[in-house]
Amino acid sequence: MSDMGRQDLSSKASAALKPDSEKSYVEQASDSVKGALDSVASAVQPQQEKSTTQKIGDAVTGDNTNRHLA
Template sequence: MSDINRQSLSSKAASAIKPDSEKSYVEQASDYVKGTLDSVASAVQPQQEKSTTQKIGDAVTGDNTNRNLA
């Protein structure tokens, strides 16, 4: 079980809490790139290889087409 190349839930939450209007262009671009890469990693990582935290996070954020938590 490995979450390498995945964005942590706390990192996602911290990014979501701060409004884009208060972020620099660099922060906004960084958030976009990190989010996109995390979505791709979520899609290609088999469900059985994800930690419970990532399974729940993917189900909550909709970053996974397979929302099965098992």
């Protein structure tokens, strides 16, 4: 199983836990781009190729648009 191009759960959590008011504009832009790229990667990666942690993370974040492909 490969999660290439995916953001790991700890990175997602740390980005979500730090308020935007405490982030620089560069951090905010970086989080936004990483989040968008992760959502795209989630949508195109077949469910059967995702690790268990990515499946859980996708379910929690709502990035499980291709769940019917499992």
